[in-house]
Amino acid sequence: MTKYKRITGMRDVLFDDQPYCRYILAKIQETTDLFGYRRLDTPLLEQANLFVRGVGEGTDIVEKEMYIFDDRDGAQLALRPEFTAGIMRAFVENGLHTLPTPLRVWTVGPLFRHERPQAGRYRQHSQFDIEIIGEQDPAVDVEIISVAWHLFTSLGFYGLRLYINSTGCPACKPTYIQALVDYFTPHAGKLPPDDQMRLQKNPLRILDSKEEATQPLLENAPHITDHLCDDCDDHFTKFKAYLDAIERPYVVDYRIVRGLDYYTKTVFEIKADGLGSQDTICGGGRYDKLIEELGGRPTPSTGFGSGIERYVIALRHLGIEPPAEPLPKVTVSYLGQPAKLAALQLIETLRSENIGAILTPGDRSFKAQLKAANRNDAAFAIILGEDEVKAGQATVRNMVDSQQTAVNLTELVDWLKERL
RNA sequence: GUGGCUAUGGCUCAAUGGUAGAGCACCUGGUUGUGGCCCAGGAGGUUGUGGGUUCGAACCCCACUAGCCACCCCA
Structure with missing residues (x-):
C-alpha cells in the first residue's frame, strides 16, 4: 500500500x-x-x-x-x-x-x-x-x-x-406548503420518523420520500400545480x-x-x-x-x-465510444550517439511540420526501440543508424506490413505527410 | 450522518489455521542493427492499519481506515 x-x-x-x-x-x-x-x-x-x-x-x-x-x-x-x-x-x-x-x-x-x-x-x-x-x-x-x-x-x-x-x-408556495401540512398532519402518526421530521422542517421534501409507509398517503396529497x-x-x-x-x-x-x-x-x-x-x-x-x-x-x-x-x-x-485521442503515429529510433543527435534534430523538424512524433530514448537495443514503437501504436518507425546518417537517409518501417523504405531526410516530411 | 458488502504484487483473482501463488502487465535473453506470436529467465507482496485468540493467522475475533453499493440528498 x-x-x-x-x-x-x-x-x-x-x-x-x-x-x-x-x-x-x-x-x-x-x-x-x-x-x-x-x-x-x-x-x-x-x-x-x-x-x-x-x-x-x-x-x-x-x-x-x-x-x-x-x-x-x-x-x-x-x-x-x-x-x-x-x-x-x-x-x-x-x-x-x-x-x-x-x-x-x-x-x-x-x-x-x-x-x-x-x-x-x-x-x-x-x-x-x-x-x-x-x-x-x-x-x-x-x-x-x-x-x-x-x-x-x-x-x-x-x-x-x-x-x-x-x-x-x-x-x-407558502399556501401550498400549508395545504401539504394540513393534509399530512392528521396522518402524522402513520409517517415514518424521517418523514415526520420533514413535515416539521421542510414539508416539500415529503413529496420526495421513498419510505414505503408514506407512499399510499402521497397518492392523495395535494399537487402544487393546483395551488x-x-x-x-x-x-x-x-x-x-x-x-x-x-x-x-x-x-x-x-x-x-x-x-x-x-x-x-x-x-x-x-x-x-x-x-x-x-x-x-x-x-x-x-x-x-x-x-x-x-x-x-x-x-x-x-x-x-x-x-x-x-x-x-x-x-x-x-456502449458509446468517444473518438480515440490523436496521439503520434510516428516514432523515431536511433543506434549510436551520432545517430542520436540526428534523431533529436529530425524529431524537432517533424513536430515543426505538425507531424506528431515520439522519440524512443534510453540508448537501448534496437530491438527494444522497435518494441517501444510497437507499444506506442506507431504506424511508422523511423530508424536512424550509422549507415543512414552517412547516406543522409532514414529507414522507415511500416509497422503494419513490416515493409521498410529508405527515404532521404530531405524528403521525409513530404513522404510521411502523403501517408499519414 | 446511517446501513450492507469488501480489502492479498501495477491489474484481475487463488490459497479458509501450518513456510504467500496464477494469469495479464512489466524487465532481460533467444548472438552481430529489426516489433507484434512463441520459448526461457527475472523483478515485484512485512496479505489496508492497529490490536487480540493460537504452538502457529491472508484465513478466527475486535477496532480503525479506505473502497463499492444503498439510505439521506443530489449532478
Missing part, C-alpha cells in the same frame, strides 16, 4: 476516461456556440456566505455538505458546491446587466460537496452549467432544455427522460405548451422538488439509465429572486447543472 492516498470521494481521472472528457467538452463547445452562449468562469473559492445566502441556510448543501474553512486572514471561504450563486455574484459584481438581455452564459468545472460517495457521486465532481439571465419568458426555460437535449443527442445518448414541475413562487398563483400557473401552462410545440416529450412529476431554496416556478430533471440510484444527469430550473437576494436588481433567470462524470458512466452503459 502506498503511503499517500486519494482524499475520500476524489478521483484520479486516468487515461481511459480522458477520451470521454475530451469528447464531451468538444460537444459542449459546439452546442453552446450553436445556441449563442458565452463562457464565464468563476473562482473555485468564494466567501462562504455567498452560498449560505444564495443556496439557502436550511439546505443540505449548506448545512452539511460545504467544504468550508478559514483563510489565513480569517475570512470564511467555501469551495463552491454549485455554480449558480457564483455566476450571479459575478453578474452583479461586474455590472453585466448592461449587456444585451437576456444574457446567455455557460461554464464547466469542478464542484465540491462533502457527501458520502456512491455510484455516480463524488465529493469533487464536474458540471456543465448554463444560465439565461434577465428573462422570465417560459420560452427560455424551454430553450435550456433544448440545449441539454441537443448536447445529449450529439453525444449519442438515447432513452433519456425529461421530468418537469413547478415549485411556485413566494406568493403561492399555483395566476402568474405561476400561466408560466407553467405556457412552458408545457412550448415543450409541446418543439415536440419534446416530458412527464409532469409533482414530486420533483429540488434541493436548493432559490428555485421558483419551473424545475426539471433529465434522467438516464445505467447510473444506479443517482440517475439524474441534468437538473435545473428557474430562480427569479436569486439576484435580488444577492444584492442585484430584480433579474429573473433560469439554468441547469449537469454532471459530467455521470455522462461518462451513462455513455459507457450505452
Whole structure:
C-alpha cells in the first residue's frame, strides 16, 4: 500500500476516461456556440456566505455538505458546491446587466460537496452549467432544455427522460406548503420518523420520500400545480405548451422538488439509465429572486447543472465510444550517439511540420526501440543508424506490413505527410 | 450522518489455521542493427492499519481506515 492516498470521494481521472472528457467538452463547445452562449468562469473559492445566502441556510448543501474553512486572514471561504450563486455574484459584481438581455452564459468545472460517495457521486465532481439571465419568458426555460437535449443527442445518448414541475413562487408556495401540512398532519402518526421530521422542517421534501409507509398517503396529497398563483400557473401552462410545440416529450412529476431554496416556478430533471440510484444527469430550473437576494436588481433567470462524470458512466452503459485521442503515429529510433543527435534534430523538424512524433530514448537495443514503437501504436518507425546518417537517409518501417523504405531526410516530411 | 458488502504484487483473482501463488502487465535473453506470436529467465507482496485468540493467522475475533453499493440528498 502506498503511503499517500486519494482524499475520500476524489478521483484520479486516468487515461481511459480522458477520451470521454475530451469528447464531451468538444460537444459542449459546439452546442453552446450553436445556441449563442458565452463562457464565464468563476473562482473555485468564494466567501462562504455567498452560498449560505444564495443556496439557502436550511439546505443540505449548506448545512452539511460545504467544504468550508478559514483563510489565513480569517475570512470564511467555501469551495463552491454549485455554480449558480457564483455566476450571479459575478453578474452583479461586474455590472453585466448592461449587456444585451437576456444574457446567455455557460461554464464547466469542478464542484465540491462533502457527501458520502456512491455510484455516480463524488465529493469533487464536474458540471456543465448554463444560465439565461434577465428573462422570465417560459420560452427560455424551454430553450435550456433544448440545449441539454441537443448536447445529449450529439453525444449519442438515447432513452433519456425529461421530468418537469413547478415549485411556485413566494406568493403561492407558502399556501401550498400549508395545504401539504394540513393534509399530512392528521396522518402524522402513520409517517415514518424521517418523514415526520420533514413535515416539521421542510414539508416539500415529503413529496420526495421513498419510505414505503408514506407512499399510499402521497397518492392523495395535494399537487402544487393546483395551488399555483395566476402568474405561476400561466408560466407553467405556457412552458408545457412550448415543450409541446418543439415536440419534446416530458412527464409532469409533482414530486420533483429540488434541493436548493432559490428555485421558483419551473424545475426539471433529465434522467438516464445505467447510473444506479443517482440517475439524474441534468437538473435545473428557474430562480427569479436569486439576484435580488444577492444584492442585484430584480433579474429573473433560469439554468441547469449537469454532471459530467455521470455522462461518462451513462455513455459507457450505452456502449458509446468517444473518438480515440490523436496521439503520434510516428516514432523515431536511433543506434549510436551520432545517430542520436540526428534523431533529436529530425524529431524537432517533424513536430515543426505538425507531424506528431515520439522519440524512443534510453540508448537501448534496437530491438527494444522497435518494441517501444510497437507499444506506442506507431504506424511508422523511423530508424536512424550509422549507415543512414552517412547516406543522409532514414529507414522507415511500416509497422503494419513490416515493409521498410529508405527515404532521404530531405524528403521525409513530404513522404510521411502523403501517408499519414 | 446511517446501513450492507469488501480489502492479498501495477491489474484481475487463488490459497479458509501450518513456510504467500496464477494469469495479464512489466524487465532481460533467444548472438552481430529489426516489433507484434512463441520459448526461457527475472523483478515485484512485512496479505489496508492497529490490536487480540493460537504452538502457529491472508484465513478466527475486535477496532480503525479506505473502497463499492444503498439510505439521506443530489449532478
